[in-house]
Structure formats: C-alpha cells, structure tokens
Amino acid sequence: MRVTIKRIAELSGVSVTTVSKILNGKDHDLNPKTIEKVKQIIKQENYKPSLLAQSMRYRQMKLIALMLPDIRNPFFAEVIRGAEDCANKYNYSLVLCNSDNELEKEIDYITSLQARHIDGMLLSGVQIENRLMENQLKINVPISFIKSQNNIKDRDYADIIGAYESTNYLIKHHHENILCIVGPEVFAHTQRYLQGYTNALNEHEIELNPKNILHISSYTAESAYNESLNLLKFTKASAVCCSNDLIAYGVLKALRELDIKVPEQMSVIGYDDIEFNIYLETPLTSFSPNRYAMGWDSTINLIEKIESKNLNDFTNGINTRLMIRSTTGDKK
Amino acid sequence: MRVTIKRIAELSGVSVTTVSKILNGKDHDLNPKTIEKVKQIIKQENYKPSLLAQSMRYRQMKLIALMLPDIRNPFFAEVIRGAEDCANKYNYSLVLCNSDNELEKEIDYITSLQARHIDGMLLSGVQIENRLMENQLKINVPISFIKSQNNIKDRDYADIIGAYESTNYLIKHHHENILCIVGPEVFAHTQRYLQGYTNALNEHEIELNPKNILHISSYTAESAYNESLNLLKFTKASAVCCSNDLIAYGVLKALRELDIKVPEQMSVIGYDDIEFNIYLETPLTSFSPNRYAMGWDSTINLIEKIESKNLNDFTNGINTRLMIRSTTGDKK
DNA sequence: ACGTAAATTGTAAACGATTACATTATCATC
DNA sequence: GATGATAATGTAATCGTTTACAATTTACGT
Numbered sequence: 250m251r252v253t254i255k256r257i258a259e260l261s262g263v264s265v266t267t268v269s270k271i272l273n274g275k276d277h278d279l280n281p282k283t284i285e286k287v288k289q290i291i292k293q294e295n296y297k298p299s300l301l302a303q304s305m306r307y308r309q310m311k312l313i314a315l316m317l318p319d320i321r322n323p324f325f326a327e328v329i330r331g332a333e334d335c336a337n338k339y340n341y342s343l344v345l346c347n348s349d350n351e352l353e354k355e356i357d358y359i360t361s362l363q364a365r366h367i368d369g370m371l372l373s374g375v376q377i378e379n380r381l382m383e384n385q386l387k388i389n390v391p392i393s394f395i396k397s398q399n400n401i402k403d404r405d406y407a408d409i410i411g412a413y414e415s416t417n418y419l420i421k422h423h424h425e426n427i428l429c430i431v432g433p434e435v436f437a438h439t440q441r442y443l444q445g446y447t448n449a450l451n452e453h454e455i456e457l458n459p460k461n462i463l464h465i466s467s468y469t470a471e472s473a474y475n476e477s478l479n480l481l482k483f484t485k486a487s488a489v490c491c492s493n494d495l496i497a498y499g500v501l502k503a504l505r506e507l508d509i510k511v512p513e514q515m516s517v518i519g520y521d522d523i524e525f526n527i528y529l530e531t532p533l534t535s536f537s538p539n540r541y542a543m544g545w546d547s548t549i550n551l552i553e554k555i556e557s558k559n560l561n562d563f564t565n566g567i568n569t570r571l572m573i574r575s576t577t578g579d580k581k
Numbered sequence: 582m583r584v585t586i587k588r589i590a591e592l593s594g595v596s597v598t599t600v601s602k603i604l605n606g607k608d609h610d611l612n613p614k615t616i617e618k619v620k621q622i623i624k625q626e627n628y629k630p631s632l633l634a635q636s637m638r639y640r641q642m643k644l645i646a647l648m649l650p651d652i653r654n655p656f657f658a659e660v661i662r663g664a665e666d667c668a669n670k671y672n673y674s675l676v677l678c679n680s681d682n683e684l685e686k687e688i689d690y691i692t693s694l695q696a697r698h699i700d701g702m703l704l705s706g707v708q709i710e711n712r713l714m715e716n717q718l719k720i721n722v723p724i725s726f727i728k729s730q731n732n733i734k735d736r737d738y739a740d741i742i743g744a745y746e747s748t749n750y751l752i753k754h755h756h757e758n759i760l761c762i763v764g765p766e767v768f769a770h771t772q773r774y775l776q777g778y779t780n781a782l783n784e785h786e787i788e789l790n791p792k793n794i795l796h797i798s799s800y801t802a803e804s805a806y807n808e809s810l811n812l813l814k815f816t817k818a819s820a821v822c823c824s825n826d827l828i829a830y831g832v833l834k835a836l837r838e839l840d841i842k843v844p845e846q847m848s849v850i851g852y853d854d855i856e857f858n859i860y861l862e863t864p865l866t867s868f869s870p871n872r873y874a875m876g877w878d879s880t881i882n883l884i885e886k887i888e889s890k891n892l893n894d895f896t897n898g899i900n901t902r903l904m905i906r907s908t909t910g911d912k913k
Numbered sequence: 914a915c916g917t918a919a920a921t922t923g924t925a926a927a928c929g930a931t932t933a934c935a936t937t938a939t940c941a942t943c
Numbered sequence: 944g945a946t947g948a949t950a951a952t953g954t955a956a957t958c959g960t961t962t963a964c965a966a967t968t969t970a971c972g973t
Contacts, residue, residue, distance in 0.1 A: 279920095389583075599951090610950070638957075
C-alpha cells in the first residue's frame with residue numbers, strides 16, 4: 250500500500266493540511282518544531298506526493314506527447330533526445346506516439362491523448378501538421394511543431410534553407426540538371442524542401458524540369474531504392490538532392506547497382522545528416538539541421554505556451570549547415 | 582473547459598451515476614429511453630471520460646515507463662517500436678527515459694516515475710538491471726527486462742547465443758585467434774556476450790587469451806574507434822567479435838585507418854543487426870536478435886504481470902540468427 | 914480573570930470518475 | 944387504496960492532493 254499524505258499526517262499526529270503546507274513550503278505560519286517532526290517522518294517513510302492526485306487538482310499532468318511517423322527513422326532519435334532532455338528539465342515526461350504516417354492513427358492518438366490529460370503536444374513530420382496549421386482540426390492543448398528554429402518566418406524553415414543551400418552548392422559546382430527526390434506530398438517537410446529547391450533554381454534562372462522531381466511513397470531507404478531505380482537509369486542529370494538521408498541511402502544503393510559512380514558521375518546530397526553518414530563507403534554530403542536543438546527548442550516553445558511564460562532557455566547555436574563529405578563533386 | 586461526466590448528467594437531466602453506468606455498459610437496469618438520450622448527448626458533446634480521474638479511482642495509470650541508455654543508439658529504435666505497438670494494443674502509453682548510462686539518473690527516474698504512478702517498467706541495457714535482478718534495489722511496480730525471449734532459461738539469452746554462434750562461425754572458418762570487443766562490465770549484456778564467446782572457445786578447446794578481450798568505456802562507435810586502435814594495430818588476431826554494431830562500426834573505421842583489409846586480413850562480426858549494416862561499404866556480418874519481437878514480447882510479459890493474467894500474445898517467430906554479409910571470410 | 918490579537922492548526926470542498934447502497938416511481942394485486 | 948414487488952434513478956463515499964477559511968490555542972495587556 251502506498252504511503253499517502255494522510256498516513257504521514259497520522260504518524261505525525263497532525264492534519265493533512267499541515268503536512269501539505271510543509272511539503273509546499275507554505276510553512277511560514279507553522280511551529281518550527283512541527284515542521285521538523287513532520288519532515289522527519291516524511292523522510293523516514295520516503296514519502297513522495299502522488300503526481301496523479303496533484304494532477305487531479307491542478308488539472309495538469311506534466312505530460313507531453315511526442316508524435317512522429319516512426320521512431321525507427323534515425324532522424325528522430327536525436328530530436329527526441331533534445332525534446333526529452335528539455336522536458337525533463339522542466340519536470341515533464343514524454344509520451345511516445347508513432348503514427349506510421351497514417352492519418353487515422355494520428356487522429357486516434359489525438360483523441361486518446363486528450364483523455365490522458367496531456368498538457369501539450371509536439372508534432373514532427375505528421376500529416377495532421379498541415380491541417381492543424383490551417384485550423385481544419387482542433388486540439389484543446391498547446392501544440393508545437395518541431396522545426397529547426399522557433400519564432401521564425403516562413404522563409405527561415407530549415408527545410409527550405411537546407412534544400413536551397415544544397416541545390417545552390419550543386420549549381421556553384423556547375424551542375425545544372427539536378428534531380429530532386431522527395432517524400433509524399435502530404436508532408437509539410439516535403440513541400441518546404443521542394444520550395445527551397447525551386448528557389449535556388451529560380452535564383453540562377455534554371456528552368457524547373459518537372460521530370461526531375463520524384464515523389465516516392467514513403468520516407469524509407471527501401472522505397473527510395475525501388476522507386477528511384479528507373480529514373481536514375483535513364484536520367485541525364487548529374488546530381489540529386491534527397492529530402493532526407495534515408496532516401497539518399499536508397500539512391501546510393503540504386504546507383505551502385507546501376508554502376509553509376511558517386512561522385513564522378515552523380516553527386517548526391519541528403520538532408521538530416523544522421524550519424525551514420527560518416528560510416529558509409531563514401532560519406533554522404535548532407536544538410537545538418539541540428540536535430541538536438543530542434544527537439545529542445547520546440548519543447549521549450551511548447552512549455553512556454555503551456556505555462557504561459559517566457560523561459561528564455563533556447564539553445565543559442567542553431568548551427569545548421571551543409572556538411573560536405575564525399576558524395577558531391579564538381580561537374581566534369 | 583473540459584466536458585465532464587457531471588456536465589453530461591446535467592445536459593441529460595439525470596444523475597452522474599446513470600451516465601457512468603451507461604458509459605461502462607452496466608445499464609441493464611436502466612430505461613432504454615434514458616440510455617438512448619444520454620448516449621446521444623455523450624456523442625454530441627464528444628465526451629471522453631478522464632483517464633486521470635479513472636486512474637485516481639482504480640489506482641492505475643495505463644502508463645509504462647521504458648528506460649534505456651540512449652535512444653540514439655539505433656539498436657533501440659526497433660525495440661521501442663515493438664514495445665510501443667504492444668503497449669498501445671492494450672491501451673497503455675509509453676513514457677521514455679534515457680538514462681545515459683548514469684546510475685544516478687536511473688535511480689532518479691525510478692523515484693520520480695513512481696510518483697507518476699506508472700503501472701510497470703521496461704528496462705533495457707541499464708545498469709540497475711543487475712542490481713534489480715539481485716534484489717539489491719526495490720521497485721514497487723512490476724518490471725520486465727527487454728531480452729530476446731521470455732520465460733527462457735539462462736542459457737537461452739539471445740546475447741549468449743549470438744556471441745556463441747558468431748564465435749563458432751569464425752572458428753568453423755579457421756580463425757583461432759579471435760578478439761572480443763565489448764562494452765563496460767556493468768551491463769548484463771556485456772557479461773552474457775562474453776559468456777557466449779567463452780562457451781564457443783571452450784567447446785573447441787581454444788584457450789581464452791585475456792588480452793583478446795577489450796572492454797571499451799561506452800557502447801558508442803566513437804569509443805570503439807578510439808579505444809580499439811591500439812589493440813588492432815598490434816594484434817595477431819584474424820577476427821573480431823563486437824558486442825554490438827556500433828562498436829563494430831568504430832572498429833571498421835579503425836581498421837580502415839590502419840589499412841587492414843576487411844575481411845581479407847580481419848573478419849568482423851557485430852551484434853544487433855541494425856538496418857544500416859546493409860548500406861555500409863562492406864555490409865556488416867551481424868547477429869540479428871529480432872529487436873521488434875524483443876520489444877513486443879517483453880511488453881506482453883510486463884502487461885501480464887501488471888494485470889496478472891495470461892495474454893498469450895507473444896510473437897511466435899523469434900527468428901534470431903547470424904546474418905552473414907561481407908565483413909567475414911575464411912582465414913587464409 | 915478576561916478580552917483580544919497573534920500564532921497555530923484543522924475542516925471541508927474541490928478535481929472527475931465509479932459503485933455499494935438507498936431511495937423513489939410504477940404497477941399489479943387483493 | 945394499501946401492500947409489496949419490480950423497475951428506475953439517485954446519494955454519498957472514495958481515490959490523494961491543495962487551499963480558502965474556520966477554529967483553536969497561546970500570549971499578553973489590563
């Protein structure tokens with residue numbers, strides 16, 4: 250049986266009010282002797298107030314839900330760490346929700362999470378993201394989208410910048426015919442990546458060739474491998490921008506199979522810069538959005554909304570940049 | 582303001598009892614008309630009972646804590662998916678706890694999680710694992726260790742089998758001088774891996790050379806790289822067993838740097854078989870413990886303990902096996 | 914010895930659900 | 944129309960906290 254405040258009160262021979270006051274430091278009007286005695290018993294019984302009962306009173310659970318497509322995408326690991334460390338610092342716990350990119354699952358989660366009295370919600374790469382932003386769907390708790398910077402303008406999304414800088418880099422290295430392989434259109438990330446790609450082309454007055462854009466059916470290496478083989482076989486392009494590293498992995502595998510040399514015949518750029526890039530045959534050039542910071546900052550942002558106050562605890566160095574490794578080179 | 586059972590009662594002009602009975606299907610003694618009316622209002626108001634209040638009464642939160650060293654280790658992603666899918670099926674949510682291999686953090690978590698009224702705890706690769714198994718530490722909720730099979734005998738741990746089969750495979754391919762690079766001793770996994778390695782050597786009457794065993798300071802590629810360089814430079818061994826894939830990655834990097842060819846001069850075997858293995862330069866031979874099943878089965882095991890009943894919902898195909906790829910070969 | 918202010922401590926309601934038990938309504942029967 | 948059986952609904956306690964407010968005790972001046 251759990252030790253309750255009532256039991257502590259009994260053992261100390263005082264009322265629960267007194268114990269509660271001591272627990273919450275509101276003991277200015279209490280006899281120091283009483284305080285001493287009660288504290289002693291609390292320690293002795295190793296008593297910890299029930300977060301459940303507290304939540305019941307305060308109507309907040311100190312619980313944040315983190316919804317993402319699939320934790321197996323290594324992109325998320327680092328983001329989650331950032332989010333968890335931050336949540337923890339402010340006494341929140343993180344509940345994990347894998348949506349598998351299924352809209353139905355996402356909506357199911359939202360309903361059941363609200364019954365759970367979560368205090369807020371972190372969203373990354375989920376389909377409802379778009380709907381929520383357009384206010385087509387209502388959630389009665391604060392939400393925060395995981396992106397590389399908070400309080401930023403549309404133009405400053407890391408996805409846009411990343412795609413822009415990647416494409417730009419390739420153009421600077423004399424590539425003109427550049428493929429862009431991205432995930433399904435439903436994702437905000439996909440759309441922003443494409444936008445960055447388009448921006449760069451426009452800036453250099455290169456005409457956008459719709460055939461150079463390939464939407465694959467999911468953000469996995471397998472899809473990318475299967476679905477890009479055909480395009481890569483016949484393309485005249487000399488470079489590819491991939492909207493995440495997993496896609497780049499699939500593409501690299503396909504290129505290997507087609508015996509197209511990287512970077513000699515084809516330059517490849519990923520996005521996310523997951524740890525594994527450095528262990529690859531030819532380490533992958535990739536845009537690094539500082540995922541830990543993304544997780545942390547979005548969480549701070551959320552907690553600020555939940556508690557309606559300024560925490561001023563954002564990471565300072567955002568540090569997004571194109572990590573140039575070995576899959577990219579000058580066009581011959 | 583949240584819709585409560587009280588509000589539903591008011592709107593329907595009945596008492597909360599009546600509503601509660603209807604919600605819980607205990608409406609056999611209620612007037613069908615009343616039931617209809619109340620159900621209608623529940624739907625209209627989109628009312629969901631508060632899990633919090635229910636937990637308060639039933640004293641269970643439908644919450645399971647999952648503690649592991651670091652989610653960034655890709656080994657865990659698949660395990661977590663298995664655990665989450667299973668938890669979800671039985672209406673539990675998963676709370677994530679990264680312990681960073683710090684005993685202090687682990688113990689902190691345990692205390693704070695109990696205040697949170699978690700119903701049970703899943704543990705994987707944490708230091709307290711040993712202490713708990715030896716009953717040096719008490720937790721007042723059911724716990725379950727994530728391992729490859731439940732209800733199994735000591736000899737059947739996947740770690741032991743994996744190390745045994747890996748070593749065995751190397752011996753069969755004429756290697757006799759085999760290194761074993763493992764993580765810190767505090768981990769149960771480390772100990773079991775070493776045991777499997779030793780078992781295999783014993784079986785073939787190869788004497789164990791203590792110098793062939795290297796404990797590195799953490800389960801990361803970086804540690805492995807830094808701390809194995811020296812050993813690899815001077816060793817006469819022709820093969821290495823690594824107690825996880827990250828270690829193998831570090832070792833591969835070191836070997837590349839030392840210009841030791843894999844598998845011609847050195848065979849390398851990992852453990853975990855993380856997805857990335859197939860994208861490596863020379864895809865890594867690795868023992869695959871079916872991590873999804875590990876997550877799922879351990880969770881079933883836990884929920885069975887929590888609810889004291891048999892769910893009979895274990896995955897059937899455990900399917901652990903040595904995935905032979907390109908980092909291993911015959912000794913010349 | 915008594916009133917009063919100050920110092921202590923306690924009572925009870927609230928948070929949102931569930932449920933044993935009590936109460937009220939309905940109706941047939943004598 | 945009183946009685947009792949049955950059907951339908953409601954009361955109040957409980958889970959573990961917090962807190963506005965009430966109550967009690969103590970100290971002190973007259």
